[in-house]
Amino acid sequence: MLKTFPTGGVHPPENKITANAPIQSLPLPEQVIIPVSQHIGAPATAIVNKGDTVKAGQTIATSKGFVSSNIHSSVSGKVSKIDMVTDTTGYKQTAVFIDVSGDEWVDTIDRSEEIIQDVGLTPEEITRKCLDAGIVGLGGATFPSHVKLTVPSGKKCDVLIINGVECEPYLTADHRLMLERGEEVLTGATILMKALRVEKALIGIESNKPDALAHIAKLASGFKGITVHGLKVKYPQGAEKQLIKALIKREVPSGRLPLDVGTVVHNVGTAFAVYEAVQKNKPLFERVVTVTGRSLSSPGNFLVRTGTPVSKLIAAAGGMPEDTGKIVAGGPMMGKAINNTDVPVVKGMSGLLLIPLEESGRAGSEPCIRCARCVSVCPLGLEPYLLMTLAELGLYERAETEKITDCMECGSCSYTCPAARPLLDYIRLGKGIVIKMARERNLK
Amino acid sequence: MSNLLNVSPSPHVYGKETTRKLMLGVVLALIPALAASIYFFGWGAIIVTITAVLSCVLFEYLIQRFLLKKAITITDGSAVVTGLLLAFNLPSNFPVVLVVLGSLVAIGVAKMTFGGLGNNPFNPALVGRVFMLISFPVQMTSWPVPSGFGTGYADAVTGATPLAVIKAGIKGGEQVSALMDQVPSHMQLFYGYMGGSMGEIAAAALLIGFAYMLIRKIITWHIPVSVIGSFLIFTTILWHAAPEKNADPLFHLLTGGILLGAIYMATDYVTSPMNPKAMIIYGCGIGIITVVIRVFGAYPEGVSFAILIMNAFVPLMNTYIKPKRFGEEVKNG
Helix, strand or coil: CCCCCCCHHHHHCCCCCCCCEEEEEECCCEEEECCCCCCCCCCCCCCCCCHHHHHHCCEEEECCCEEEEEEEEECEEEEEEEEECCCCCEEEEEEEEEEEEECCCCCCCCCCCCCCCCCCCCCCHHHHHHCCCCCCCCCCCCCHHHHHHHHCCCCCCEEEEEECCCCCCCCCCCHHHHHHHHHHHHHHHHHHHHHCCCCEEEEECCCCCCCHHHHHHHHHHCCCEEEEEEECCCCCCCCCHHHHHHHHHHCCCCCCHHHCCCEEEEHHHHHHHHHHHHHHCCCEEEEEEEEECCCCCCCCEEEEEECCCHHHHHHHHCCCCCCCCEEECCCCCCCEEEEECCCCCCCCEEEEEEEEHHHHHCCCCCCCCCCCCCHCCCCCCCHHHHHHHHHCCCCHHHHHCCCHHCCCCCCCHHHHHHCCCCHHHHHHHHHHHHHHHHHHHHHC | CCCCCCCCCCCCCCCCCCCCHHHHHHHHHHHHHHHHHHHHHCHHHHHHHHHHHHHEEEEHHHHHHHCCCCCCHHCHHHHHHHHHHHHCCCCCCCCCCHHHHHHHHHHHHHHHHHHHCCCCCCHHHHHHHHHHHHHCHHCCCEEEEEHHHHCCCCCCCEEHHHHHHHHHHHHHHCCHHHHHHHHHCCCHHHHHHCCCCCCCCCCHHHHHHHHHHCCCCCCCHHHHHEEEEEEEEHHHHHHHHHHCCCCCCCCCHHHCCHHHHHHHHCCCCCCCCCCCCHHHHHHHHHHHHHHHHHHCCCCCCCHHHHHHHHHHHHHHHHHHHHCCCCCCCCCCC
16 A cells, blocks of 8 residues: 555645656856855855856855855856845845856866766765755755754664655656656765665655656665655645655654654755765756646756746746746745746746646635635644634734644645635744744743 | 736645535535425425525525625525525425525524624524424424325325324333334335425435535535434444333434434534544534433434534534644654
8 A cells, every 4th residue: 555644635636747858958048146045044145256257066155054055156157246136935135146158167076977876975074065065955945955964962863764755736857857867866865874874765756656666666676775665646745744754654743853753854856966966076056947837838847057047947948828827936835926037046946837827816715614624634733724713813822822833834725725715824924923922932 | 027927825726626616515415305305295395495495595695785785695505505404404384484484593593693604603504493493383393294296285194203103102101112013114214205304304315415425525424424323322222221112223313304414414514613523522412412302302303402502512622622733642663
């Protein structure tokens, strides 16, 4: 029997229309815009100035503090300005604008096609390389990977989990990566195992990717300690806590981290990036992005340099369809709607989804009929109808005792509500206020 | 960019389910029982049903339009469901004027005074039924004998329900085994050949609707199964303890409104609990109270009261019975 997580979950239409589209390299744009914050944690500090010449792979902003990440240039060229740019969140942040000329990479990067499987480095050296190369979680959360590889004293990790679930509808970037770069992904997993000093790694892949599942399972037989597990399709299986529960039946306690139950989860994209950083000395400055949508003439999976404006991706996928009503950075369940096509590709952008106008709006909200569907689909066992009401009425203390901060914003409640109530909107609002309240309380 | 983009928080896709589709699903699930009712009770069933549905929808419209002066929501289908269920809870010869009055109580008092759909604590159709039962006990307990279109609406031959026959007999000191000869066989009961409220008689038709609602995921199994389960357990215990003083569990299940109540009334979204644990407790409460009223109470039937009593506990249950939170109990290994 295929494994899955027990509580809640939904089955949105999968729409994996780009599953059979091989990864293509996107031509270099004329200009890239590289934000200094492409990760969770403190923004990096820009260390280049207007007029500087940079090469691809050169550090252009350095991490500030432990939970932060380095940022590298993705192209060779000249820094034209350092200015503000609207990112995927809709907020403005500092970015380095680089005019592209040629494609010269930093000398230390090994650009050969050869796959190096032997890992010579010590755990500390691996972690250091991840920090230097600016590796962050590529599943979407963009948590700096070196932090996850540093096991604090007193905590123990006994198993690594590699996330190949890709449960978001439409997205196929991880799917294609597993099919086309499986050996590198598995070597990356081996490197991560070494860094965490664990003997065992589990790769979870949903059964809607039978080709990737079979391919990775076949390759994994050549890697020590790595096993591959098929999972029953259910959203949000790719969520860290749900995947841990599905694969090793451990439940991460509320407000705690996977390390508290002896495991660490990394995405297959991250494993690939770690491989490139450690074995090829290549910092994270390009990634696979699925450009998709039912109206696109040639949707596909593209290897894209960070900082490329999304307009270039749309052009490569056949141009903006007439009927486009919404552009989402990421998948349809958790992605962010962007308000212009100059937004640059960042490390955490796994997909770009163009939604037709007629599907881009929302149905009018009706009264709650208390059907309890939101409660039954919540993967965290919360009561979305109640949390929404509490947030709406400003009863934040009660919302806190009802565990509003446990919500991971997967959107299953809003997806499933027959009365089209904006459940997650209010919960997100309430959660933000409750987190702020708790922080202020802790300061006192 | 010439055209503007929509920007809204995630999620960006939505499920296909709507309130109206769910209500329509309930109506479809009630069609077999309605058909059975028309088959057994003829014109009476048609007249009472149409009157109840039309007047429920009309009262909702009038109240929203002229009293509350807010948006009209009769198209969501909830008033249609209330009307159908109210009709199902009435005898098929029930006077039209009283059907209209019952609809007014159901929609006007039980639903709209609390703010309309989603806000009423008690099941509107059952409030309508119980109001009628207390105010017009004679009309509410003269049950036409099933005879299809053979008899007219107003002059139908009436008789007692099997439950009432048994209850009166036991009170009079008769043995249950002897009383069983005075009521239809279990098989007849299963198909619905008995006197009773319009919609409650045909167990087979009600179960078809139940299967449909489960497959269509309109309801979950929790409430119906816990109502029927606790009901069967309790009646089995009583039957074993005193077989000559209590009817068998199957007889209890196939007569009266227990199936209609468990499948269609107790599962009313608005007035039932919000998580599986609470649903099961709620269901068991209904099952047990029903048996207590049937066996020890004054009325031969108690499903309506049982559901209304448990409705009153729903807010309390929603406050104190919580679903299992993820990561609440730390069980590793």
